[in-house]
Amino acid sequence: MLFRSLATIVSNSYGFAYELLPPGYVKPLNDTFIQAAAQGIGIYFSSGDDGDLSHLTGGTPFPAWPASSPWVTAVGGTSLAVGAAGQRLFETGWQTAKSTWESGPAWNAPEYLYGSGGGVSYLFAQPDYQRGVVSDELALDTRDGTAHRARAMRTVPDISMVG
Numbered sequence: 001m002l003f004r005s006l007a008t009i010v011s012n013s014y015g016f017a018y019e020l021l022p023p024g025y026v027k028p029l030n031d032t033f034i035q036a037a038a039q040g041i042g043i044y045f046s047s048g049d050d051g052d053l054s055h056l057t058g059g060t061p062f063p064a065w066p067a068s069s070p071w072v073t074a075v076g077g078t079s080l081a082v083g084a085a086g087q088r089l090f091e092t093g094w095q096t097a098k099s100t101w102e103s104g105p106a107w108n109a110p111e112y113l114y115g116s117g118g119g120v121s122y123l124f125a126q127p128d129y130q131r132g133v134v135s136d137e138l139a140l141d142t143r144d145g146t147a148h149r150a151r152a153m154r155t156v157p158d159i160s161m162v163g
Contacts, residue, residue, distance in 0.1 A: 010036065013046045015064035018053050019123050026065065026123065033071035045069075047076040047157035048117025051095065063119035063156040070127035074156040077116040077163020093118070094163040116163060118156050126152035 019026075036043050048064035050056060067074035077094035095115025126139050131152070139152035 007041060009042045009044065011044045012066075015045060015048050015067055015117070017048070017050055017056055017064060018062035019065045019068055019121060020062075021065055029066060030069050030071060033066070033069050037071050043072040044075055045072050046117070047074045047160075049114045050117060051115045052117065052119045061119045063121055063154075064117045065123075067117065067156050068119075068121040068124060068154055070124050070154050074118075074158045076118055076157030076160035078160045080162045091162075093160070116157070116160065120149070121154035121156065124154040126154055130155060 033043050045064075045067040047067045050064070052061035053064065054061045063074070066072060078091050079094045080091050081089040083089050093116050096113045120138060120141050126134065130139070134152075134155045136152060138155050140149050141153075
């Protein structure tokens with residue numbers, strides 16, 4: 001029996017601040033995403049507003065769940081620098097920081113507040129659609145010259161745009 005979908009796109013802007021959730025929570029929701037994909041429904045989640053979450057996890061970067069599910073499209077945010085004549089100068093990952101002024105006069109170094117999420121999953125292997133697109137440097141997390149994972153893992157976000 002075929003079921004008619006009531007929606008073709010489902011957009012969500014919530015998430016959990018890392019993937020350290022009980023399997024009894026992750027699996028049923030991920031199964032729902034698989035069913036949606038089988039029915040032709042696109043599921044989109046924001047990649048989060050807390051960066052790579054390392055400031056919440058003692059320095060270990062984590063992507064947010066459910067944006068890290070390979071069955072959803074994780075959407076990140078960027079900041080766009082525009083010149084006086086309206087030309088695009090550069091685009092970076094979106095983040096907001098707070099700077100303070102001290103007597104002296106001097107600015108304190110910016111303190112990170114929030115920004116677009118992302119990172120490498122600890123739960124999900126790299127899906128086929130990321131192979132050959134996402135570098136091994138990211139998918140294996142080899143930024144310090146050594147592979148931290150035995151296999152390539154899902155990397156978030158999938159797409160980003162001006163946030």
